[in-house]
Amino acid sequence: MAEHTQDSWRKSPGLFASLLSAPTLFLFAFLLAPLAIVWGYSFGHNQGLTDIVVDGTFANYAHALNPLYLSILFKSFLFAAVTTVICLLVGFPVALAITFARPSTKPWLLLLIMLPFWTNLLIRTYALMAVLRTQGYINGFLGLLWSLLARSLDALHIGRLAAFTPLDLLYNNFAVILGLVYVQLPFMVLPLYSAMDRLDRSLLEASLDLGAGHVRTILQIVAPLAMPGIASGVMVTLIPSLGAFLTPELLGGVDSQMIANVIERQFKSANDWPFGAALSFLLMYMTFAAIALQALLGSKRRGG
Amino acid sequence: MTTLRETRPKPGPLDYLSRWPLRLWVGATTLFLYAPLLTLIVFSFNQSKRNIVWRGFTLDYYAMVLQDTSLLTAFANSLVIAAVSTALSLCLGAATALLLWRFRFPFKPALEGALSLPIVVPEICMGVALLVFFTKVVPWPTYFPWPLNLGAIIIAHVSFSFSFVASVVRARLASFNREEEEAARDLGASEWRTIMDVIVPHMRPALFAGGLLAFTLSLDDFVITFFTSGPDTITFPVKVFSMIRFSVTPEVNAASTLLIVITVALTAIGLRLQGADAGRDGHTG
Numbered sequence: 001m002a003e004h005t006q007d008s009w010r011k012s013p014g015l016f017a018s019l020l021s022a023p024t025l026f027l028f029a030f031l032l033a034p035l036a037i038v039w040g041y042s043f044g045h046n047q048g049l050t051d052i053v054v055d056g057t058f059a060n061y062a063h064a065l066n067p068l069y070l071s072i073l074f075k076s077f078l079f080a081a082v083t084t085v086i087c088l089l090v091g092f093p094v095a096l097a098i099t100f101a102r103p104s105t106k107p108w109l110l111l112l113i114m115l116p117f118w119t120n121l122l123i124r125t126y127a128l129m130a131v132l133r134t135q136g137y138i139n140g141f142l143g144l145l146w147s148l149l150a151r152s153l154d155a156l157h158i159g160r161l162a163a164f165t166p167l168d169l170l171y172n173n174f175a176v177i178l179g180l181v182y183v184q185l186p187f188m189v190l191p192l193y194s195a196m197d198r199l200d201r202s203l204l205e206a207s208l209d210l211g212a213g214h215v216r217t218i219l220q221i222v223a224p225l226a227m228p229g230i231a232s233g234v235m236v237t238l239i240p241s242l243g244a245f246l247t248p249e250l251l252g253g254v255d256s257q258m259i260a261n262v263i264e265r266q267f268k269s270a271n272d273w274p275f276g277a278a279l280s281f282l283l284m285y286m287t288f289a290a291i292a293l294q295a296l297l298g299s300k301r302r303g304g
Numbered sequence: 305m306t307t308l309r310e311t312r313p314k315p316g317p318l319d320y321l322s323r324w325p326l327r328l329w330v331g332a333t334t335l336f337l338y339a340p341l342l343t344l345i346v347f348s349f350n351q352s353k354r355n356i357v358w359r360g361f362t363l364d365y366y367a368m369v370l371q372d373t374s375l376l377t378a379f380a381n382s383l384v385i386a387a388v389s390t391a392l393s394l395c396l397g398a399a400t401a402l403l404l405w406r407f408r409f410p411f412k413p414a415l416e417g418a419l420s421l422p423i424v425v426p427e428i429c430m431g432v433a434l435l436v437f438f439t440k441v442v443p444w445p446t447y448f449p450w451p452l453n454l455g456a457i458i459i460a461h462v463s464f465s466f467s468f469v470a471s472v473v474r475a476r477l478a479s480f481n482r483e484e485e486e487a488a489r490d491l492g493a494s495e496w497r498t499i500m501d502v503i504v505p506h507m508r509p510a511l512f513a514g515g516l517l518a519f520t521l522s523l524d525d526f527v528i529t530f531f532t533s534g535p536d537t538i539t540f541p542v543k544v545f546s547m548i549r550f551s552v553t554p555e556v557n558a559a560s561t562l563l564i565v566i567t568v569a570l571t572a573i574g575l576r577l578q579g580a581d582a583g584r585d586g587h588t589g
Contacts, residue, residue, distance in 0.1 A: 243426030
């Protein structure tokens with residue numbers, strides 16, 4: 001929209017240079033250079049305790065492809081995919097309800113969905129820990145119900161119940177996926193809402209008038225038309241889930257490590273930086289591949 | 305079109321929110337999103353240490369938080385980092401926005417691509433890249449007096465937040481009428497004067513909104529800070545992380561509640577500013 005009013009940089013080279021210099025320098029020095037160095041390290045190996053020699057080896061990538069790490073890569077993708085599907089299934093009806101709510105209630109519903117997203121990720125994860133742990137609210141509540149049940153059965157001389165064994169809700173794969181859904185859900189609802197809000201409602205009314213039921217209208221009219229929103233919702237849920245560190249770190253058990261946790265360990269405790277560098281670039285390639293795929297599908301949709 | 309209506313207005317066929325299954329669904333989702341946070345806040349006022357049963361109201365844990373020097377130091381670190389990185393992000397972000405809005409130049413798509421990196425690169429990759437950079441390439445001196453020892457974290461925060469500021473400011477600039485700028489130039493203002501007196505005032509709401517965004521991003525960041533902080537440069541989220549890793553205590557609930565209140569308040573102010581801004585502009589944006 002503003003494109004036609006843009007000046008060539010030659011028109012005021014002084015201003016151009018002064019605006020360009022600081023941000024570009026900063027980008028090069030503190031973003032591109034660090035990433036490039038990690039990329040370089042991914043082709044190197046440790047020498048002695050602290051030195052890293054970059055010799056163009058692919059050994060780190062080969063190491064990342066051994067079954068242990070391959071299974072962690074696969075598991076990270078699986079967790080992210082399951083999280084995305086759950087978020088889509090939970091978020092779609094919510095977005096639908098918001099879209100067709102009365103104009104006066106709409107902003108409040110949006111605020112309701114967005115508010116938890118403003119609180120710190122760490123705190124949201126901690127709140128889930130408090131709910132799920134052995135002495136947490138769910139187990140506390142179930143224990144209370146159990147003891148009431150036991151007491152009434154006892155009083156009625158029906159039988160005795162064994163002591164309540166708390167459910168293992170924390171430190172497993174279930175907790176990680178629940179945590180990811182909890183954190184990512186608002187990200188899914190917003191793009192779905194903004195895509196559905198732009199729909200031509202007369203199409204929906206036409207479908208209903210012609211005798212299609214609500215479910216059929218939603219599946220065959222709303223969902224295809226909201227596809228760009230669904231695609232971007234899937235992206236903004238999938239990508240952060242794929243690289244999630246905090247959620248599996250705090251809610252996961254021994255076998256629910258995701259790729260980010262392995263990367264962290266290589267840099268902080270295992271001290272194998274070249275291998276960690278290779279893993280973090282594999283994660284980055286997976287992310288870029290997802291973005292490229294979305295762009296490709298998006299352009300195909302517009303074309304056809 | 306209004307057709308024949310019964311006396312009692314019936315909800316339209318598309319008014320999905322008035323149908324009970326969807327109401328139940330939205331209600332359950334809201335409960336899922338809020339119940340953990342609300343219990344966290346409520347139980348920060350609970351007298352019981354065991355944290356499940358309500359034993360009466362107390363502010364003891366808030367007193368504990370306010371006496372915990374390591375937590376307070378971490379909080380002061382977080383505030384200083386957020387303030388300085390916001391100021392730097394604003395300068396860099398505004399310059400970038402102005403540059404991209406005003407000029408056509410070679411390699412512009414490359415610059416735009418580089419700017420989108422902090423948004424698309426996974427946080428953990430940014431974190432390890434900055435860890436490597438600040439230990440191997442430019443080791444940040446840890447003996448620097450406070451707050452200079454926070455420099456590495458400040459730079460790390462600027463590197464991810466300034467492109468967010470740039471995109472907020474650039475969106476705002478799209479509604480600027482360049483005739484105002486030409487008028488200023490015709491009246492004899494220099495290029496620099498025009499920017500400071502005409503363009504920057506137009507940017508101001510976006511600068512506030514972008515600044516608050518940068519401040520909240522910095523205050524909230526855990527992963528990138530986790531990799532760039534040392535033993536003497538712990539921020540609030542990093543401190544809370546080390547506290548909650550193995551236990552749930554009412555003291556952490558109290559500290560978390562304080563942080564929730566601060567971030568929600570900041571974001572609400574930011575949204576208000578942006579909302580007021582959007583209201584004034586009508587459809588020009």
